[in-house]
Amino acid sequence: MSNPVDLHLAHLQKHLSDYCSPWCKHSVSLVRPLLGGLTNRSYLLQSQGERYVLRINAKNHRQLDLDRRAEIEILQAVGEIGVATELVYADPAEGFLVTKFVDGDPWQRHMSGMTDTISQIAALLKTIHQLDGGGRVMDVRGKSAKYWQAINTDGIRAEKLRAIEQKVQAFILWAENENRSPCLCHNDLLAENIIVADDNRLVAIDWEYAAMGDPYFDLAVVVEGHELTPFFERQLLSDYLGCEPSAAEMRRLQYCRVEYAYLELLWYAVQSSSSPILMPDQLFEERLINLDQRLNSHDSLDANTSME
Template sequence: MPSNRINTILQNYASWGLASSAKPQLLRQLEGGLTNQSFLLQLADECYVLRLFSPHSQQLNINREAEYRIASIAAQQGLSPQTIYLAPDHSYSISRYLDAELFNHSALSRAEKLQRLAQCLQQLHSIHIDIELPQLIVSEKAQHYWQAIAQLPAAAIYLQYKAPLQQYFKQLPVLAPPVLCHNDLVVENILLGEQGLRLIDWEYAAMGNPYFDLAAVIINQQLNAENEQLFLGSYTKSVDLLALQQAKLQVRYLECLWWLMQSPLNKNFVQQLLQDLLLATGLEGGEFQR
């Protein structure tokens, strides 16, 4: 636990704009989060979350200003905990703590949970955005990741996959118009409490393809065919199956590159992911299959 850094942050609590003269108390570190560290704070009778951002935010192509703006928009729509403060140097943020459990741990039936999640995403994707926000273009995001991967000690092992994969994902159509998307719907980022379903950790959020969010849910929740149909049917009456399949590949692509940057020493695991992706996209040996 980076105690010196946290103590310095807590000493500057007056800048957070909260109507309290009480000094915040550090309660404990919160579980989850491979990129950032989160801590539970208590200030008077309220609890807050301190998120210490990774020093590798730039390497991961994360825009903290955009993240905070999007999280604030989502909070106004009841889709995310209230945002409180973003440090001027973008090193940490403060948000209101939500007493909730992981979506997967809820006692609700699988069907009801999936219906609620579909409705949540439907609401998110329907938000009218009248400010300029980043847009997720998968091949461009991947290019940032590949630049970081090129600095790894065993980069040559992985870079052989770059050209065919980038060529494939660049030629996929970009759905228009883009909508506000979360883009990181892993199980740890979906909470369910008394106030309903909430999404957290908006660092990859951007304008983009709604099918990317749908695909992320299907993959990360490991939905079988029946549950996938239930989830999609709760979201829309008309599913573009080709767009969904392409989005599933896009999700797997970015997740694979992200894992490579996070766990570069697990060579066999990552190589297998890349090889599986080549097969799934119809690529083999660095060339398109005809």
């Protein structure tokens, strides 16, 4: 049986000019695939001494509630600031975009347990949150509803997620009520979406989930996705706020962590119909149990409690 990666490469080699002729007048060569993406396929290209990244979008982007045109608008707005890769060309109808390649190294997971690098992430988020994000809004309840529309509701994962749905919605509603100052958020700042550039600045890639939203949700993605310890979770929030966080601010972060953990499980449930290997059943079960324990924990404050 043919390797899917080899088939994709063969197809790309055959049709490379179709992807490149709209934005480059010179010959373009395919250097290699870029690994790490869970859904999209990305490739390193080279032309006239310049390097570029071609990203071919996942076919199920509508099921994942992705707005490619909004992503392009955001990249155009933030690319020149230095916190994102510079957009070269995009064709949402054909399902691909091209950005300039950033010289640097991928973020390594062990770096999330270092004081100075946590401060760098906090600074990156503060910069992003001050930028103009356009009109797209991150609606957690709306996104979860769209995920549910794409999930195989007869599957065991859907059954287990449905059992905690009502409890999660109370947390989501509480977090929505506390987000009084929406700002541009990346919403997916995982380790694989951070590049440490050669000049030591952090560059965020893959802005497909970016939208106006809750800055605490962005912080929650980092805490959950980077698996920060309680010590570094507090440091992240402290560095972001510029002061020691209050109990109310820590509580808000905890509730946004619940939001993210739930959306992540829904995302994997959507993907499981085509790529169950992305999160094996055992890991899915462990994450679900952990989320349910947090929902029921006496340490979690009543979702009806209001912050003053």
